[in-house]
Amino acid sequence: MATLPLYARYAHPRLLAVFFLGIASGLPLALVSGTLSIRLTESGVDKATIGLFAYASYPYVFKFVWSPLMDHVRLPFLSRRFGQRRSWMLLSQAGLIVAIGMLGASDPIQSPGATAMFALLVAFFSASQDIVIDAFRVEYLTKEQYTDGAAMGVLGYRVGMLISGAGALMLAEILPWSLVYSAMSGAILIGVVTIVCAGEPVVARRAIVYRGVGDWVSQAVKAPFAQFIASHPRWPLLLLYAGTYAMSDGFIGFMSGAFLRETGFSKTEIAAVVKIYGFAATILGAFAAGMLVRRTGLWKALMLAGVVQIIANLGYLLVTVTGAKLWALMLAVSLDNFSGGMMTAVGVAYLMRLCHTDYTATQYALLSSLAALARTTTAGAAGYISAEYGWAAMFGTSAILGIPALAFLLALRHDDVMQNLVENREENTET
Numbered sequence: 001m002a003t004l005p006l007y008a009r010y011a012h013p014r015l016l017a018v019f020f021l022g023i024a025s026g027l028p029l030a031l032v033s034g035t036l037s038i039r040l041t042e043s044g045v046d047k048a049t050i051g052l053f054a055y056a057s058y059p060y061v062f063k064f065v066w067s068p069l070m071d072h073v074r075l076p077f078l079s080r081r082f083g084q085r086r087s088w089m090l091l092s093q094a095g096l097i098v099a100i101g102m103l104g105a106s107d108p109i110q111s112p113g114a115t116a117m118f119a120l121l122v123a124f125f126s127a128s129q130d131i132v133i134d135a136f137r138v139e140y141l142t143k144e145q146y147t148d149g150a151a152m153g154v155l156g157y158r159v160g161m162l163i164s165g166a167g168a169l170m171l172a173e174i175l176p177w178s179l180v181y182s183a184m185s186g187a188i189l190i191g192v193v194t195i196v197c198a199g200e201p202v203v204a205r206r207a208i209v210y211r212g213v214g215d216w217v218s219q220a221v222k223a224p225f226a227q228f229i230a231s232h233p234r235w236p237l238l239l240l241y242a243g244t245y246a247m248s249d250g251f252i253g254f255m256s257g258a259f260l261r262e263t264g265f266s267k268t269e270i271a272a273v274v275k276i277y278g279f280a281a282t283i284l285g286a287f288a289a290g291m292l293v294r295r296t297g298l299w300k301a302l303m304l305a306g307v308v309q310i311i312a313n314l315g316y317l318l319v320t321v322t323g324a325k326l327w328a329l330m331l332a333v334s335l336d337n338f339s340g341g342m343m344t345a346v347g348v349a350y351l352m353r354l355c356h357t358d359y360t361a362t363q364y365a366l367l368s369s370l371a372a373l374a375r376t377t378t379a380g381a382a383g384y385i386s387a388e389y390g391w392a393a394m395f396g397t398s399a400i401l402g403i404p405a406l407a408f409l410l411a412l413r414h415d416d417v418m419q420n421l422v423e424n425r426e427e428n429t430e431t
Helices: 006-010 013-031 034-043 047-057 059-065 067-072 078-082 084-105 112-140 143-172 177-187 189-197 213-231 235-244 247-253 256-263 267-296 298-313 316-322 326-352 357-389 391-400 403-411 416-422
Strands: none
Touching (some): 013 034, 013 084, 013 143, 013 177, 013 189, 034 143, 047 112, 047 256, 047 357, 059 067, 059 112, 059 357, 067 084, 067 112, 067 213, 067 357, 078 084, 084 177, 084 189, 112 357, 143 177, 143 267, 143 326, 177 189, 213 357, 235 357, 235 403, 247 298, 247 326, 247 357, 256 267, 256 316, 256 357, 256 391, 267 298, 267 326, 298 326, 298 391, 298 403, 316 326, 316 391, 326 357, 357 391
Protein backbone atom coordinates (compact mmCIF):
# COMPACT_ATOMS: atom_id res chain seq x y z
CA MET A 1 0.00 0.00 0.00
CA ALA A 2 2.83 2.42 0.82
CA THR A 3 4.19 2.27 -2.74
CA LEU A 4 0.90 3.26 -4.36
CA PRO A 5 0.17 6.89 -5.33
CA LEU A 6 -1.91 8.73 -2.73
CA TYR A 7 -5.06 8.89 -4.89
CA ALA A 8 -4.84 5.18 -5.75
CA ARG A 9 -4.38 4.19 -2.13
CA TYR A 10 -7.47 6.02 -0.91
CA ALA A 11 -9.58 4.97 -3.91
CA HIS A 12 -9.38 1.32 -2.85
CA PRO A 13 -12.92 -0.18 -2.68
CA ARG A 14 -12.47 -1.24 0.93
CA LEU A 15 -11.39 2.24 1.99
CA LEU A 16 -14.30 3.77 0.09
CA ALA A 17 -16.70 1.46 1.95
CA VAL A 18 -15.12 2.56 5.24
CA PHE A 19 -15.66 6.18 4.15
CA PHE A 20 -19.39 5.73 3.47
CA LEU A 21 -19.89 3.75 6.68
CA GLY A 22 -18.14 6.62 8.46
CA ILE A 23 -20.88 8.92 7.13
CA ALA A 24 -23.55 6.66 8.61
CA SER A 25 -21.65 6.55 11.89
CA GLY A 26 -21.12 10.30 12.23
CA LEU A 27 -24.56 11.42 11.10
CA PRO A 28 -26.56 10.60 14.28
CA LEU A 29 -24.06 12.17 16.70
CA ALA A 30 -24.80 15.84 15.95
CA LEU A 31 -28.52 15.10 16.17
CA VAL A 32 -28.11 14.30 19.89
CA SER A 33 -25.32 16.81 20.56
CA GLY A 34 -24.51 20.08 18.74
CA THR A 35 -27.61 20.30 16.56
CA LEU A 36 -29.83 19.24 19.46
CA SER A 37 -28.29 21.87 21.76
CA ILE A 38 -29.07 24.61 19.21
CA ARG A 39 -32.62 23.32 18.84
CA LEU A 40 -33.03 23.34 22.65
CA THR A 41 -31.54 26.84 22.89
CA GLU A 42 -34.00 28.17 20.32
CA SER A 43 -36.86 26.48 22.17
CA GLY A 44 -36.01 28.40 25.34
CA VAL A 45 -34.44 25.61 27.40
CA ASP A 46 -31.98 26.96 30.00
CA LYS A 47 -28.21 26.25 29.73
CA ALA A 48 -27.97 23.97 32.77
CA THR A 49 -30.77 21.76 31.41
CA ILE A 50 -29.20 21.73 27.96
CA GLY A 51 -26.01 20.45 29.57
CA LEU A 52 -27.97 17.60 31.17
CA PHE A 53 -29.11 16.46 27.72
CA ALA A 54 -25.49 15.45 27.11
CA TYR A 55 -26.20 12.43 29.33
CA ALA A 56 -28.53 11.11 26.64
CA SER A 57 -25.30 10.00 24.96
CA TYR A 58 -24.56 7.47 27.70
CA PRO A 59 -25.31 4.49 25.40
CA TYR A 60 -21.98 5.33 23.74
CA VAL A 61 -20.42 4.77 27.17
CA PHE A 62 -22.00 1.40 27.90
CA LYS A 63 -22.04 -0.12 24.44
CA PHE A 64 -19.46 -2.72 25.50
CA VAL A 65 -22.24 -4.30 27.62
CA TRP A 66 -24.16 -5.60 24.59
CA SER A 67 -21.23 -5.82 22.18
CA PRO A 68 -20.68 -9.58 22.89
CA LEU A 69 -24.12 -10.20 21.35
CA MET A 70 -22.88 -8.69 18.09
CA ASP A 71 -19.77 -10.82 18.17
CA HIS A 72 -21.51 -14.12 18.82
CA VAL A 73 -25.31 -14.04 18.35
CA ARG A 74 -26.68 -14.71 14.86
CA LEU A 75 -29.89 -12.92 13.84
CA PRO A 76 -32.61 -15.06 12.27
CA PHE A 77 -32.75 -14.73 8.46
CA LEU A 78 -30.55 -11.60 8.36
CA SER A 79 -27.39 -13.43 9.43
CA ARG A 80 -27.91 -16.11 6.78
CA ARG A 81 -28.46 -13.49 4.10
CA PHE A 82 -25.91 -10.84 5.05
CA GLY A 83 -23.51 -12.39 7.56
CA GLN A 84 -22.73 -11.59 11.20
CA ARG A 85 -21.48 -8.02 10.87
CA ARG A 86 -23.80 -6.73 8.15
CA SER A 87 -26.97 -8.19 9.71
CA TRP A 88 -26.44 -6.39 13.01
CA MET A 89 -25.59 -3.20 11.18
CA LEU A 90 -28.81 -3.29 9.17
CA LEU A 91 -30.87 -3.88 12.31
CA SER A 92 -29.19 -0.92 14.05
CA GLN A 93 -29.76 1.32 11.03
CA ALA A 94 -33.46 0.44 10.91
CA GLY A 95 -33.76 1.45 14.57
CA LEU A 96 -31.94 4.70 13.86
CA ILE A 97 -34.27 5.69 11.05
CA VAL A 98 -37.30 5.34 13.34
CA ALA A 99 -35.73 6.89 16.46
CA ILE A 100 -34.42 10.00 14.63
CA GLY A 101 -37.85 10.63 13.14
CA MET A 102 -39.48 10.34 16.59
CA LEU A 103 -36.89 12.69 18.14
CA GLY A 104 -37.77 15.30 15.53
CA ALA A 105 -41.47 14.93 16.20
CA SER A 106 -41.10 15.49 19.97
CA ASP A 107 -41.53 18.90 21.65
CA PRO A 108 -38.68 19.75 24.09
CA ILE A 109 -40.82 22.34 25.92
CA GLN A 110 -44.15 20.49 26.18
CA SER A 111 -42.63 17.01 26.55
CA PRO A 112 -38.95 17.28 27.59
CA GLY A 113 -39.05 13.72 28.94
CA ALA A 114 -40.11 12.35 25.55
CA THR A 115 -37.41 14.37 23.81
CA ALA A 116 -34.80 12.99 26.21
CA MET A 117 -36.08 9.42 25.74
CA PHE A 118 -35.95 9.61 21.95
CA ALA A 119 -32.49 11.20 22.11
CA LEU A 120 -31.46 8.24 24.28
CA LEU A 121 -32.88 5.82 21.69
CA VAL A 122 -31.01 7.54 18.86
CA ALA A 123 -27.81 7.27 20.89
CA PHE A 124 -28.51 3.59 21.64
CA PHE A 125 -29.00 2.59 18.01
CA SER A 126 -26.12 4.84 16.95
CA ALA A 127 -23.82 3.22 19.52
CA SER A 128 -24.98 -0.22 18.36
CA GLN A 129 -24.23 0.70 14.77
CA ASP A 130 -20.80 1.96 15.84
CA ILE A 131 -19.99 -1.34 17.55
CA VAL A 132 -20.48 -3.19 14.29
CA ILE A 133 -18.87 -0.55 12.05
CA ASP A 134 -15.77 -0.50 14.25
CA ALA A 135 -15.50 -4.30 14.19
CA PHE A 136 -16.27 -4.38 10.47
CA ARG A 137 -13.48 -1.86 9.77
CA VAL A 138 -10.88 -3.80 11.76
CA GLU A 139 -11.79 -7.08 10.03
CA TYR A 140 -12.50 -5.67 6.55
CA LEU A 141 -9.17 -3.86 6.15
CA THR A 142 -5.70 -5.33 6.00
CA LYS A 143 -3.18 -4.31 8.67
CA GLU A 144 -1.44 -2.20 6.02
CA GLN A 145 -4.68 -0.23 5.51
CA TYR A 146 -5.31 0.60 9.17
CA THR A 147 -3.80 4.09 9.14
CA ASP A 148 -5.44 4.99 5.81
CA GLY A 149 -8.66 3.39 7.01
CA ALA A 150 -8.61 5.52 10.16
CA ALA A 151 -8.23 8.67 8.03
CA MET A 152 -11.02 7.62 5.65
CA GLY A 153 -13.23 6.70 8.58
CA VAL A 154 -12.69 10.13 10.14
CA LEU A 155 -13.37 11.78 6.76
CA GLY A 156 -16.66 9.91 6.41
CA TYR A 157 -17.54 10.53 10.06
CA ARG A 158 -17.05 14.26 9.62
CA VAL A 159 -19.07 14.28 6.40
CA GLY A 160 -21.87 12.63 8.36
CA MET A 161 -21.59 15.28 11.06
CA LEU A 162 -21.53 17.94 8.34
CA ILE A 163 -24.83 16.62 6.99
CA SER A 164 -26.49 16.56 10.41
CA GLY A 165 -24.72 19.76 11.51
CA ALA A 166 -24.47 22.33 8.71
CA GLY A 167 -27.09 20.57 6.60
CA ALA A 168 -29.58 20.40 9.45
CA LEU A 169 -29.00 24.03 10.46
CA MET A 170 -29.46 25.28 6.90
CA LEU A 171 -32.65 23.27 6.55
CA ALA A 172 -33.84 24.62 9.92
CA GLU A 173 -33.78 28.14 8.47
CA ILE A 174 -36.62 27.22 6.12
CA LEU A 175 -38.22 24.10 7.65
CA PRO A 176 -39.53 23.13 11.09
CA TRP A 177 -37.23 20.96 13.18
CA SER A 178 -39.56 17.95 12.78
CA LEU A 179 -39.03 17.91 9.00
CA VAL A 180 -35.29 18.51 9.44
CA TYR A 181 -34.98 15.41 11.61
CA SER A 182 -37.10 13.41 9.16
CA ALA A 183 -34.65 14.33 6.40
CA MET A 184 -31.75 13.23 8.60
CA SER A 185 -33.39 9.88 9.28
CA GLY A 186 -33.60 9.33 5.52
CA ALA A 187 -29.88 10.08 5.17
CA ILE A 188 -29.12 6.93 7.19
CA LEU A 189 -29.90 5.05 3.97
CA ILE A 190 -26.33 5.92 2.89
CA GLY A 191 -25.12 3.35 5.39
CA VAL A 192 -27.80 0.83 4.45
CA VAL A 193 -26.85 0.92 0.77
CA THR A 194 -23.14 0.68 1.59
CA ILE A 195 -23.45 -2.33 3.83
CA VAL A 196 -25.73 -4.13 1.37
CA CYS A 197 -23.18 -3.59 -1.42
CA ALA A 198 -20.05 -4.36 0.63
CA GLY A 199 -19.03 -7.92 1.29
CA GLU A 200 -18.96 -9.55 4.71
CA PRO A 201 -15.41 -9.56 6.17
CA VAL A 202 -13.66 -12.90 5.79
CA VAL A 203 -11.93 -13.48 9.11
CA ALA A 204 -10.56 -16.73 10.50
CA ARG A 205 -12.11 -16.67 13.95
CA ARG A 206 -11.57 -19.33 16.57
CA ALA A 207 -14.52 -21.72 16.54
CA ILE A 208 -16.49 -21.49 19.78
CA VAL A 209 -18.88 -24.21 20.93
CA TYR A 210 -21.34 -23.26 23.66
CA ARG A 211 -22.68 -25.84 26.10
CA GLY A 212 -25.05 -23.57 27.97
CA VAL A 213 -25.63 -20.00 29.15
CA GLY A 214 -22.73 -20.12 31.60
CA ASP A 215 -20.37 -21.32 28.91
CA TRP A 216 -21.57 -18.57 26.54
CA VAL A 217 -20.96 -15.89 29.19
CA SER A 218 -17.51 -17.32 29.87
CA GLN A 219 -16.41 -17.39 26.23
CA ALA A 220 -18.31 -14.44 24.79
CA VAL A 221 -18.09 -11.99 27.70
CA LYS A 222 -15.19 -12.95 29.96
CA ALA A 223 -12.77 -14.27 27.34
CA PRO A 224 -12.37 -10.96 25.39
CA PHE A 225 -11.36 -9.13 28.56
CA ALA A 226 -9.12 -11.95 29.74
CA GLN A 227 -7.37 -12.04 26.36
CA PHE A 228 -6.83 -8.27 26.41
CA ILE A 229 -5.34 -8.37 29.92
CA ALA A 230 -3.08 -11.30 29.04
CA SER A 231 -1.87 -9.60 25.84
CA HIS A 232 -1.15 -6.22 27.44
CA PRO A 233 0.70 -6.45 30.78
CA ARG A 234 0.29 -2.71 31.42
CA TRP A 235 -3.37 -2.78 30.46
CA PRO A 236 -4.52 -0.39 33.26
CA LEU A 237 -2.45 2.44 31.76
CA LEU A 238 -3.58 1.58 28.23
CA LEU A 239 -7.21 1.74 29.37
CA LEU A 240 -6.64 4.98 31.27
CA TYR A 241 -5.20 6.57 28.16
CA ALA A 242 -8.02 5.22 25.99
CA GLY A 243 -10.47 6.77 28.43
CA THR A 244 -8.92 10.23 28.56
CA TYR A 245 -7.40 11.01 25.16
CA ALA A 246 -10.64 12.56 23.80
CA MET A 247 -11.78 14.14 27.07
CA SER A 248 -10.54 17.68 26.39
CA ASP A 249 -12.22 17.92 22.99
CA GLY A 250 -15.41 16.16 24.06
CA PHE A 251 -15.93 18.41 27.08
CA ILE A 252 -16.92 21.45 24.98
CA GLY A 253 -18.57 19.58 22.12
CA PHE A 254 -22.15 19.58 23.38
CA MET A 255 -22.24 23.17 24.64
CA SER A 256 -20.37 24.83 21.76
CA GLY A 257 -23.54 25.34 19.73
CA ALA A 258 -25.31 27.02 22.66
CA PHE A 259 -22.22 29.21 23.22
CA LEU A 260 -22.16 30.41 19.63
CA ARG A 261 -25.88 31.16 19.51
CA GLU A 262 -25.72 33.08 22.80
CA THR A 263 -22.66 35.00 21.55
CA GLY A 264 -24.72 36.23 18.60
CA PHE A 265 -23.81 34.04 15.65
CA SER A 266 -26.68 33.04 13.37
CA LYS A 267 -27.45 29.46 12.40
CA THR A 268 -26.24 30.23 8.88
CA GLU A 269 -22.91 31.56 10.20
CA ILE A 270 -22.49 28.53 12.44
CA ALA A 271 -23.27 26.24 9.53
CA ALA A 272 -20.83 28.02 7.21
CA VAL A 273 -17.89 28.46 9.59
CA VAL A 274 -18.15 25.71 12.22
CA LYS A 275 -19.63 22.98 10.08
CA ILE A 276 -18.41 23.56 6.50
CA TYR A 277 -15.17 25.50 7.01
CA GLY A 278 -14.48 23.45 10.13
CA PHE A 279 -15.01 20.27 8.15
CA ALA A 280 -12.12 21.18 5.84
CA ALA A 281 -9.86 21.82 8.85
CA THR A 282 -10.85 18.48 10.36
CA ILE A 283 -10.02 16.55 7.21
CA LEU A 284 -6.66 18.29 6.92
CA GLY A 285 -5.97 17.27 10.50
CA ALA A 286 -6.99 13.66 9.88
CA PHE A 287 -4.77 13.20 6.84
CA ALA A 288 -1.93 15.12 8.49
CA ALA A 289 -2.17 12.58 11.31
CA GLY A 290 -1.82 9.72 8.82
CA MET A 291 1.36 11.22 7.39
CA LEU A 292 2.65 11.98 10.89
CA VAL A 293 2.21 8.38 12.02
CA ARG A 294 4.22 7.15 9.03
CA ARG A 295 7.04 9.60 9.71
CA THR A 296 7.30 9.62 13.50
CA GLY A 297 5.46 6.53 14.74
CA LEU A 298 2.23 6.33 16.65
CA TRP A 299 3.46 7.39 20.10
CA LYS A 300 4.92 10.70 18.94
CA ALA A 301 1.84 11.35 16.81
CA LEU A 302 -0.42 10.76 19.83
CA MET A 303 1.70 13.08 21.98
CA LEU A 304 1.76 15.89 19.42
CA ALA A 305 -1.98 15.60 18.78
CA GLY A 306 -2.67 15.84 22.52
CA VAL A 307 -0.57 18.98 22.94
CA VAL A 308 -2.13 20.67 19.90
CA GLN A 309 -5.60 19.81 21.18
CA ILE A 310 -5.00 21.56 24.52
CA ILE A 311 -3.73 24.71 22.78
CA ALA A 312 -6.60 24.64 20.27
CA ASN A 313 -9.35 24.60 22.90
CA LEU A 314 -8.00 27.87 24.30
CA GLY A 315 -8.76 29.48 20.93
CA TYR A 316 -12.41 29.88 21.93
CA LEU A 317 -11.34 32.20 24.75
CA LEU A 318 -10.68 34.76 22.02
CA VAL A 319 -14.31 34.53 20.89
CA THR A 320 -15.50 35.20 24.46
CA VAL A 321 -13.55 38.49 24.28
CA THR A 322 -14.31 39.62 20.71
CA GLY A 323 -17.95 38.59 20.60
CA ALA A 324 -19.62 37.61 17.30
CA LYS A 325 -16.64 38.35 15.03
CA LEU A 326 -16.30 35.90 12.15
CA TRP A 327 -12.51 36.18 11.95
CA ALA A 328 -12.16 35.15 15.61
CA LEU A 329 -14.57 32.26 15.12
CA MET A 330 -12.68 31.09 12.02
CA LEU A 331 -9.39 31.11 13.92
CA ALA A 332 -10.83 29.17 16.85
CA VAL A 333 -12.56 26.68 14.56
CA SER A 334 -9.40 26.18 12.49
CA LEU A 335 -7.39 25.25 15.59
CA ASP A 336 -10.15 23.16 17.17
CA ASN A 337 -11.12 21.14 14.13
CA PHE A 338 -7.60 20.55 12.86
CA SER A 339 -6.54 19.22 16.25
CA GLY A 340 -9.79 17.24 16.58
CA GLY A 341 -9.32 15.55 13.22
CA MET A 342 -5.72 14.81 14.08
CA MET A 343 -6.56 13.36 17.49
CA THR A 344 -9.46 11.28 16.21
CA ALA A 345 -7.53 9.71 13.34
CA VAL A 346 -4.46 8.80 15.36
CA GLY A 347 -6.66 7.64 18.26
CA VAL A 348 -8.69 5.31 16.03
CA ALA A 349 -5.49 3.84 14.56
CA TYR A 350 -4.27 3.24 18.12
CA LEU A 351 -7.47 1.47 19.23
CA MET A 352 -7.62 -0.68 16.09
CA ARG A 353 -4.15 -2.07 16.74
CA LEU A 354 -5.03 -3.18 20.26
CA CYS A 355 -7.88 -5.51 19.22
CA HIS A 356 -7.76 -9.26 18.62
CA THR A 357 -9.82 -10.54 15.69
CA ASP A 358 -11.56 -13.21 17.80
CA TYR A 359 -13.20 -10.46 19.88
CA THR A 360 -13.09 -7.37 17.68
CA ALA A 361 -16.52 -5.94 18.47
CA THR A 362 -16.28 -6.48 22.22
CA GLN A 363 -12.72 -5.22 22.67
CA TYR A 364 -13.10 -2.16 20.43
CA ALA A 365 -16.43 -1.35 22.08
CA LEU A 366 -14.75 -1.46 25.50
CA LEU A 367 -11.93 0.86 24.41
CA SER A 368 -14.18 3.36 22.65
CA SER A 369 -16.69 3.20 25.52
CA LEU A 370 -13.99 4.33 27.93
CA ALA A 371 -13.35 7.35 25.71
CA ALA A 372 -17.08 8.08 25.59
CA LEU A 373 -17.40 7.71 29.39
CA ALA A 374 -14.97 10.51 30.20
CA ARG A 375 -16.19 12.64 27.30
CA THR A 376 -19.89 12.33 28.16
CA THR A 377 -19.49 12.61 31.94
CA THR A 378 -17.43 15.79 31.73
CA ALA A 379 -19.61 17.24 28.95
CA GLY A 380 -22.61 17.14 31.27
CA ALA A 381 -20.70 19.34 33.74
CA ALA A 382 -19.87 21.88 31.01
CA GLY A 383 -23.39 23.30 31.10
CA TYR A 384 -23.19 23.87 34.87
CA ILE A 385 -19.74 25.48 34.66
CA SER A 386 -20.81 27.83 31.87
CA ALA A 387 -23.99 28.79 33.76
CA GLU A 388 -22.22 29.42 37.08
CA TYR A 389 -18.82 30.74 36.05
CA GLY A 390 -19.13 31.78 32.40
CA TRP A 391 -17.98 30.53 29.03
CA ALA A 392 -14.32 31.40 29.60
CA ALA A 393 -14.19 29.09 32.62
CA MET A 394 -15.67 26.28 30.54
CA PHE A 395 -13.04 26.60 27.81
CA GLY A 396 -10.23 26.94 30.34
CA THR A 397 -11.42 23.74 32.03
CA SER A 398 -11.39 21.95 28.67
CA ALA A 399 -7.67 22.68 28.27
CA ILE A 400 -6.89 21.38 31.75
CA LEU A 401 -8.75 18.14 30.98
CA GLY A 402 -6.21 17.36 28.25
CA ILE A 403 -3.34 16.99 30.74
CA PRO A 404 -4.16 13.52 32.22
CA ALA A 405 -3.98 11.82 28.80
CA LEU A 406 -0.51 13.27 28.20
CA ALA A 407 0.61 12.00 31.62
CA PHE A 408 -0.61 8.46 30.87
CA LEU A 409 0.98 8.57 27.44
CA LEU A 410 4.31 9.62 28.94
CA ALA A 411 4.11 6.69 31.36
CA LEU A 412 3.59 4.35 28.38
CA ARG A 413 6.55 5.68 26.41
CA HIS A 414 8.80 2.70 27.18
CA ASP A 415 6.10 0.06 27.49
CA ASP A 416 6.75 -3.01 25.33
CA VAL A 417 3.30 -2.87 23.72
CA MET A 418 3.52 0.86 23.02
CA GLN A 419 6.99 0.39 21.58
CA ASN A 420 5.60 -2.10 19.06
CA LEU A 421 3.05 0.53 18.04
CA VAL A 422 5.61 3.31 17.96
CA GLU A 423 7.77 1.50 15.45
CA ASN A 424 5.07 2.10 12.83
CA ARG A 425 5.15 -1.43 11.51
CA GLU A 426 2.28 -2.75 9.46
CA GLU A 427 2.56 -6.17 11.03
CA ASN A 428 0.07 -8.27 12.90
CA THR A 429 0.14 -7.45 16.61
CA GLU A 430 -2.09 -10.32 17.64
CA THR A 431 -0.77 -12.63 20.30
